Amino acid sequence: MLPKPARYFFEIYPLGPEGMAANYPTEVAAGQLINVWIGVSNHMGRIEYLLVHVKVGANATAIPDDRALTPSSATSRKQVECFLMDNQTQMFPVTLAISRPGINYNVMFELWYYNETAGGFRFPWYDGSVYRVAWSQIWINVTA
């Protein structure tokens, strides 16, 4: 018998090319492949069907809103799906390239989960008392 967790939550975090929280790409040439890893953890007390949207935005692009619980308006460049049991963590390699040079590109990683009642993936999740969103980002300068 295990006690019920007080709060339910997801985790999402980017990792460097070696799968460690170090050596994050900060400057790449236009068109050069950016290799990172994404770690996802499920602590919702049950199996979950998860989807990670990888979005690339420039300075002006809206980042996900933690208060309004809305995702970024940038279009999704990549999607990674997986099923995770409770207290399970999974890491995925993500490779993408940015073709236009510029500074302060933000590569955003949004975690969505499958809501059976709604019949689709949803961004905000209920932690037992309030709704929350899980997302992370890295900043990259793209040189010509």
Add this chain to the structure above:
Amino acid sequence: MRGTLALIIITTFVCITLSLPLFLPYFVAANTVPEVDKAIRDANENLVDAFTAVVAAEKSGADVTVLTADLNKALGLLNEARGCYEKGDYSLAIACADNSTMISKGIIQDAKALRERAVQEGTFRGIVTIVGAILVIVAVCVLGYFGWRWWNQRSYKKLMEMRVKEVGVANSG
């Protein structure tokens, strides 16, 4: 003249035969796009159904570790099918999607069986708990009753065996 005509016919036939493989995928693809769409859609729907079945099984207390691995396997095949579809490899896309559907259907059946077993085990555990509690209560009552009787008898026996002791009698003579 007849020889030239035969040569033209043979040349045309050879040209058509040789160029057929170049155009064949186009014609085949045109015919199979809806089939691939349907196969991928079916695989997706079955995967969601399998997930729902696994959630229900887990809720009833079943261990869904193996089913989760199978779900990821079905998802991997579905993603492969989508990739093949984008590349134009429709036959492989259909094969992957069908495999994914097959695994998902297997998961649904396994999840149902696991759920039923978990429910039965839960019911059995409940019955054992209730019966065990009743047995413990009855045992405590019986032991308490006999213990009380034994204690009473012991006290009574002790009382009956008591003798009067003369203490502090003054010799007045």
